[in-house]
Amino acid sequence: MSNRKQVAQLAGVSEATVSRVMNGIGPIKESTRQKVLDAAKQLDYYPNDVARRFAKKQSGNIGVVLPFVPKVNLFSTFYFSEILSGIGEMLHESEYDLLLLFRDADGPKDYSRWFKTGKVDGLIILGSSDSQEERNALLQLADHHVPFCLVNQRYDEEKLSYVDGEHVSGSREMTAYLIQQGCRRIAFLNGPLAYSNSRDRLLGYRQALEEHGIEWNDQYLFYGNYSRKSGAQQAELILKLLPKLDAVYAANDRMAIGVMQTLKQAGIRPGHDLLVAGYDNSDASSVSDPPLTTVHVPFHLMGREAAKYLLRQFGCKEQPEIIQLKLDTKLIIRASTTKN
Amino acid sequence: MSNRKQVAQLAGVSEATVSRVMNGIGPIKESTRQKVLDAAKQLDYYPNDVARRFAKKQSGNIGVVLPFVPKVNLFSTFYFSEILSGIGEMLHESEYDLLLLFRDADGPKDYSRWFKTGKVDGLIILGSSDSQEERNALLQLADHHVPFCLVNQRYDEEKLSYVDGEHVSGSREMTAYLIQQGCRRIAFLNGPLAYSNSRDRLLGYRQALEEHGIEWNDQYLFYGNYSRKSGAQQAELILKLLPKLDAVYAANDRMAIGVMQTLKQAGIRPGHDLLVAGYDNSDASSVSDPPLTTVHVPFHLMGREAAKYLLRQFGCKEQPEIIQLKLDTKLIIRASTTKN
Numbered sequence: 001m002s003n004r005k006q007v008a009q010l011a012g013v014s015e016a017t018v019s020r021v022m023n024g025i026g027p028i029k030e031s032t033r034q035k036v037l038d039a040a041k042q043l044d045y046y047p048n049d050v051a052r053r054f055a056k057k058q059s060g061n062i063g064v065v066l067p068f069v070p071k072v073n074l075f076s077t078f079y080f081s082e083i084l085s086g087i088g089e090m091l092h093e094s095e096y097d098l099l100l101l102f103r104d105a106d107g108p109k110d111y112s113r114w115f116k117t118g119k120v121d122g123l124i125i126l127g128s129s130d131s132q133e134e135r136n137a138l139l140q141l142a143d144h145h146v147p148f149c150l151v152n153q154r155y156d157e158e159k160l161s162y163v164d165g166e167h168v169s170g171s172r173e174m175t176a177y178l179i180q181q182g183c184r185r186i187a188f189l190n191g192p193l194a195y196s197n198s199r200d201r202l203l204g205y206r207q208a209l210e211e212h213g214i215e216w217n218d219q220y221l222f223y224g225n226y227s228r229k230s231g232a233q234q235a236e237l238i239l240k241l242l243p244k245l246d247a248v249y250a251a252n253d254r255m256a257i258g259v260m261q262t263l264k265q266a267g268i269r270p271g272h273d274l275l276v277a278g279y280d281n282s283d284a285s286s287v288s289d290p291p292l293t294t295v296h297v298p299f300h301l302m303g304r305e306a307a308k309y310l311l312r313q314f315g316c317k318e319q320p321e322i323i324q325l326k327l328d329t330k331l332i333i334r335a336s337t338t339k340n
Numbered sequence: 341m342s343n344r345k346q347v348a349q350l351a352g353v354s355e356a357t358v359s360r361v362m363n364g365i366g367p368i369k370e371s372t373r374q375k376v377l378d379a380a381k382q383l384d385y386y387p388n389d390v391a392r393r394f395a396k397k398q399s400g401n402i403g404v405v406l407p408f409v410p411k412v413n414l415f416s417t418f419y420f421s422e423i424l425s426g427i428g429e430m431l432h433e434s435e436y437d438l439l440l441l442f443r444d445a446d447g448p449k450d451y452s453r454w455f456k457t458g459k460v461d462g463l464i465i466l467g468s469s470d471s472q473e474e475r476n477a478l479l480q481l482a483d484h485h486v487p488f489c490l491v492n493q494r495y496d497e498e499k500l501s502y503v504d505g506e507h508v509s510g511s512r513e514m515t516a517y518l519i520q521q522g523c524r525r526i527a528f529l530n531g532p533l534a535y536s537n538s539r540d541r542l543l544g545y546r547q548a549l550e551e552h553g554i555e556w557n558d559q560y561l562f563y564g565n566y567s568r569k570s571g572a573q574q575a576e577l578i579l580k581l582l583p584k585l586d587a588v589y590a591a592n593d594r595m596a597i598g599v600m601q602t603l604k605q606a607g608i609r610p611g612h613d614l615l616v617a618g619y620d621n622s623d624a625s626s627v628s629d630p631p632l633t634t635v636h637v638p639f640h641l642m643g644r645e646a647a648k649y650l651l652r653q654f655g656c657k658e659q660p661e662i663i664q665l666k667l668d669t670k671l672i673i674r675a676s677t678t679k680n
Contacts, residue, residue, distance in 0.1 A: 046456035061439070068432055081421050092408055092442045097459070099401070100428060100438040116386035119437070257627050287597050289629030 002043035011039035022047035061099040062091060062310055063120035065111070067127035068102035078253075078282035079299060083126055083151055086303025094311050096121070103127075109137035115146045122310035123148040124303075129194040130155065147313035147320040149306040152299070154196040154324070163305045163325045167197055170295040170329030171204025172211075174249060174277055177293075177331055179212045181339075183246035183275060187238050189259065190251045191226040201251045201279065220245075224255045231258025239266055245274060247337070253278035253285040253294055260288065260336070275337040281330075290335035298327050342383035351379035362387035401439040402431060402650055403460035405451070407467040408442035418593075418622035419639060423466055423491055426643025434651050436461070443467075449477035455486045462650035463488040464643075469534040470495065487653035487660040489646040492639070494536040494664070503646045503665045507537055510635040510669030511544025512551075514589060514617055517633075517671055519552045521678075523586035523615060527578050529599065530591045531566040541591045541619065560585075564595045571598025579606055585614060587677070593618035593625040593634055600628065600676070615677040621670075630675035638667050 008015045013036060020026050021036040039045075064087055066080060084098075091098050099120060103109065114120045123141075128134055128150055138160055141148060150162040178186050188205050191198040202221075209216060222238060224230030231250055235258065238248055250256035256278030260270040270276040271290045278285055281296035305325055313320045348355045353376060360366050361376040379385075404427060406420060424438075431438050439460060443449065454460045463481075468474055468490055478500055481488055490502040518526050528545050531538040542561075549556060562578060564570030571590055575598065578588055590596035596618030600610040610616040611630045618625055621636035645665055653660045 046453060048458040066428075068428075088406075088408075088440060088442065098440040100440065102428065102432045113386060118388040284624055284627050287624050287628045289627070289631075291629075 002045045007039045011035045063099045063101045063123045065125045082299035083303040086300040087307045090304045090307035111141045128153045145319040163302045165297045166326045167200035168204045171201040172208045175205045175208030186247045187220045189222045228254045228258040231255030232262045235259040235262035247275035249277045253280045253282040271336045293334045293337040296330040342385045347379045351375045403439045403441045403463045405465045422639035423643040426640040427647045430644045430647035451481045468493045485659040503642045505637045506666045507540035508544045511541040512548045515545045515548030526587045527560045529562045568594045568598040571595030572602045575599040575602035587615035589617045593620045593622040611676045633677040636670040
């Protein structure tokens, strides 16, 4: 491998000039710049990226924070995969690389250390949920005026940037659709309320019931943890309400698929004897038996938008702007609600 | 934020000593080291990670190379997600971070530039396929004696490290199982032969036929590109062989699910009128209609093993060892082949 000295000799300039050209620092005469670049090309010389970033006080990385849960295959979940894919697509068009960072479930939530140690120039935070500790960590990070963005989670009262889905209207539309299908007794299987997602879906469900003059019934509200297993388990309880039930609507597809498994084992046909709906429009929802009526969430686009926001901040001298973006969802109707 | 100078003053040492302690470079008296660490802690001082790595000539990153295909949501595929998840889990236990890198489909395949620019200390390469250009790029990389590892792809004649699955025996076991189920006319829908995977599966299929005295029939061999769509399309051709066919075995689950869709549209019941099998044991295979008989591939573990191999190289002064690891697969029997 060639070095800076050889490039300087071939170009007939000083080593400092080679550095300045390679790092894009300071004014350089165009003819000099071209001489250096030609010499570097001829010698197959690559300036050290780490050194170059260090000179510019940049890491060149956008960090994506994922929750780390041992023995759970995180990337397998449709949700994280899609968001990551959107971020990756946006960064591929930029000079930035994507650094995956894992947040321990139990460890101290110190997001700022990744900035302090110069590992990242910006952060995208996935899988955040509302606890006092998490909220404090995010507000502390905001105090440092570094660019970061939440995806699919909001802290409504706080001035924190996020890219989210329109989950209230998504859930309201789903519930209204089930009512239009003739259902009045609709069990709702929600996820944990620490996620703004779950609160949004609950609100949408409530709004649709009210708009259609259907009385609220606590008996119809169930909670799982967004896993297929929790859906299958809660379905055991939901079964006890039969035959007084017209539909089960779960806050994500995985739980809905778990519900359908339990129903089928009990000899109840989803889509015939009881309507079942999910949320997310995951890969699995289109191939499940029966295919699942669901709400499409533009996770891929949400990832893209979060990355685009960060890239926009890097050029600015000002402190980061705040964006609060909610992207549209879409009702997807399949056989699990059509009694065909 | 505090700086090195303040730490040096509080600890009563020179700034150079602070650097040496923080970077773990050279011999330092234990009492001095402790004084510096105490002062750093008291002042909430974080040494710049980039500077520290640069001093050690390390990036602290393991790069994971993924194929970049615009408008395809890469992470969504079970295959990449599982491998990435395994790598992430292994690195989480280490001091290394995971840098995602995208290889352009058309661009020059210069893997060495990520080492030359100091972006990574090691590479894990996913989605590699056999072309002269790719082979040259990998051999060139090997010439630099930098640690890297292929996952789920081999170049048999070359001395390149890989972690792969035992796909010949996996495919042989699947084919033998179908024969035991009474099938003699088994269509095989393979993926492109540029993947060692596809060649392994074809070989396993052939071996099982031979072992059971079933004559090879070119008519039964089809090719897709591992997408669900290609499975659905090839199934149109496969349908023309009916009723002279007992089973369709596809080289991955996505194609098998595509095949089942086309069959159902034509009024043919998978698992009753025609047995269907896949390969990968993806999430979708367990929820498809009917659930799919398949071969479990330990993708998560393959990712872990590749990362473990790289971490082992980093401590060594020698040139990287070569590992060639094949992990066991497992037959998974479900309703798509059981005529119940």
